[in-house]
Amino acid sequence: MHFVQPEVRLIGRPSLDYEEVAAYLEEVGGKGWLERLDRTNDAQNLAEIGGRTCYRSWEPGLNPNVTRVRTDQDAYLENILASSHGSVLEHLTFNFIFSNVSRVLTHEQVRHRVGTAISQESLRFVRLDDLPFWFPEWAQQDGELMTRAVRLLLDMESFQLWMADHFGLDDENVPFKEKKHKTSFMRRFAPEGVTTTAVWSANVRTLRHVIESRTAEGAEEEIRIVFGKVGELMKEEAPALFGDYEVTEGGAWVPSWRKV
Known part of the structure; x- marks a missing residue:
C-alpha cells in the first residue's frame, strides 16, 4: 500500500466552429456580434450564443421587443446568472480526470447524475x-x-x-x-477507501450546484478537497461563469447567484 493525494485534472472543454457560427449569424443578421467577439474563451462564448438565440438579441432591431443589447460579455453572463437562465449553461460541458480518489467519493459523486457522465476504473x-x-x-x-x-x-x-x-x-x-x-x-x-480513477464530465449548470453543495462545511472531507480543486479550475477557466463565488475561511464555495 502507499499514501496518495486526490488530484483533479481538467482534460476537455467546449470548442466552437466559428465558421458555422458566422454562417448562421449571416442568415439572421447578427454578424456584427461575432465581429466584436473575443474568441479566446469558447465556453463563455457558447453560453452567450445560447442566451442570445433565445431572445434574438444579436443586434438591436432584430427583435422589436429588444431595444438595448449588452455588448460586454461579463455583464451579459452576469445577467444570465442573476436571472437564473440556467438552461443556457447546460450546453457547456467540461471533462475531468479524478485520480487518487476513494470509492467513498465516487459513491457520492454518482448521486449528481443529472448533466453528468462518469467512467470509473473497474475492479x-x-x-x-x-x-x-x-x-x-x-x-x-x-x-x-x-x-x-x-x-x-x-x-x-x-x-x-x-x-x-x-x-x-x-x-x-x-x-x-x-x-x-x-x-x-x-x-x-477491498476497503471502500481504496483509491481509484474516474473520468467525470459535467455541464456548467450542474458544476455550479455540485461545487456549492460538495464544498459546504457539512460535506465529507475528501469530497470538499476535490470539489474545491474543481472550483479553482473552473474559476480560472470561465471567470464570467464562476467568478461570483466567495470562498469562506472554512473552504466553502458560496455563489452570489444560487439555483441557476
Missing part, C-alpha cells in the same frame, strides 16, 4: 495488487490510528495477492472470463 477487470489510500492530515497525526490502519491495509493487500496466487490467475492459458470472474470476487475484500 471487475483491474486486479488489486496494491491498495493506494488517502489519509487526512488529522488522521496522519494520530500515531496509534496510523499504525493500526496501515497494518490492516497491509493484511488486506496481502490477502489480495494470496487470492491471485491461490486462483492461479497468472498461470498460462487462464481464460479472461475466469480472470474477470475471480477478480470481481476479489474486489469484495
Whole structure:
C-alpha cells in the first residue's frame, strides 16, 4: 500500500466552429456580434450564443421587443446568472480526470447524475495488487490510528495477492472470463477507501450546484478537497461563469447567484 493525494485534472472543454457560427449569424443578421467577439474563451462564448438565440438579441432591431443589447460579455453572463437562465449553461460541458480518489467519493459523486457522465476504473477487470489510500492530515497525526490502519491495509493487500496466487490467475492459458470472474470476487475484500480513477464530465449548470453543495462545511472531507480543486479550475477557466463565488475561511464555495 502507499499514501496518495486526490488530484483533479481538467482534460476537455467546449470548442466552437466559428465558421458555422458566422454562417448562421449571416442568415439572421447578427454578424456584427461575432465581429466584436473575443474568441479566446469558447465556453463563455457558447453560453452567450445560447442566451442570445433565445431572445434574438444579436443586434438591436432584430427583435422589436429588444431595444438595448449588452455588448460586454461579463455583464451579459452576469445577467444570465442573476436571472437564473440556467438552461443556457447546460450546453457547456467540461471533462475531468479524478485520480487518487476513494470509492467513498465516487459513491457520492454518482448521486449528481443529472448533466453528468462518469467512467470509473473497474475492479471487475483491474486486479488489486496494491491498495493506494488517502489519509487526512488529522488522521496522519494520530500515531496509534496510523499504525493500526496501515497494518490492516497491509493484511488486506496481502490477502489480495494470496487470492491471485491461490486462483492461479497468472498461470498460462487462464481464460479472461475466469480472470474477470475471480477478480470481481476479489474486489469484495477491498476497503471502500481504496483509491481509484474516474473520468467525470459535467455541464456548467450542474458544476455550479455540485461545487456549492460538495464544498459546504457539512460535506465529507475528501469530497470538499476535490470539489474545491474543481472550483479553482473552473474559476480560472470561465471567470464570467464562476467568478461570483466567495470562498469562506472554512473552504466553502458560496455563489452570489444560487439555483441557476
